[in-house]
Amino acid sequence: MVDDNNTQATQQPPKPYPGLKSLNKLVGTWKVPGPDIDGQVTYEWMEGGFFLMQHVDLNGNKGIEIIGRERGFGVTEPSKDIKSRYYGSDGSTFDYVYELDGDTLTIWGGEKGSPAYYKGKFSDDDNTLVGSWVWPGGGYDSTATRVKK
Numbered sequence: 001m002v003d004d005n006n007t008q009a010t011q012q013p014p015k016p017y018p019g020l021k022s023l024n025k026l027v028g029t030w031k032v033p034g035p036d037i038d039g040q041v042t043y044e045w046m047e048g049g050f051f052l053m054q055h056v057d058l059n060g061n062k063g064i065e066i067i068g069r070e071r072g073f074g075v076t077e078p079s080k081d082i083k084s085r086y087y088g089s090d091g092s093t094f095d096y097v098y099e100l101d102g103d104t105l106t107i108w109g110g111e112k113g114s115p116a117y118y119k120g121k122f123s124d125d126d127n128t129l130v131g132s133w134v135w136p137g138g139g140y141d142s143t144a145t146r147v148k149k
Contacts, residue, residue, distance in 0.1 A: 016049035017069045017078045022100045023052050025126050029148040032058060036140035040147070056086070063088035067098055081112060109135065118142075 026043040039058035046053055051068035065086040069078035082098040097108040103126075109116030120131020120142070127146040133139050 014048070014050075019082065020049070020052070020068065023067065023082070023098065025100065025105075025122055026052065026054075027149070028146045030129070030144040031147050032142060032144045034140075034142060037142060041144070042148075054084075054086075056088075061088055061090055063092075065096075067096075105129065105131070120144075 023043075027045065029040055029042040031040050032038065037058050039056075039060075041058070042055045044053055044055075045051070046066075051066050054065040054067065056063040056065065063086055065084050067082060067084040069081075070083050071078040084096045084098060086092070086094040086096070088094075095110055097110075097112045099106040099108070099112070103122040105118070105120050105122070107118040108114045116133075116135035118131055118133045120129045122129050129144040130142075132141045
């Protein structure tokens, strides 16, 4: 890029939004065994660091989830909440809100404060995540173990 004075102007690449790096605890491949849910998930950063991608293979259903702060057309500031959308091989789409407070991960189904949510706690070494999915009339316990960082 050249400015009006014919000098070389440099443009800094945009920086990822505040708070996203807290999700680094999720990066890697996790085995999720159990009677209710079985398979694995892998989290990785999209180039640029604005979005975390989750590749899902649970109970034979595959999907991808894109996690980050929303910033729509004409908007200069990103959303306050870290939001996501899941796309499943069965045609399902689900929206979530992610919160990470210390070692506790909460994933709200739909919007923050929803009666459908996941709440889990990371182990001291961040390689195990134990929690439960809860929704009106149901839910299940889940333990995920990181098998690859």
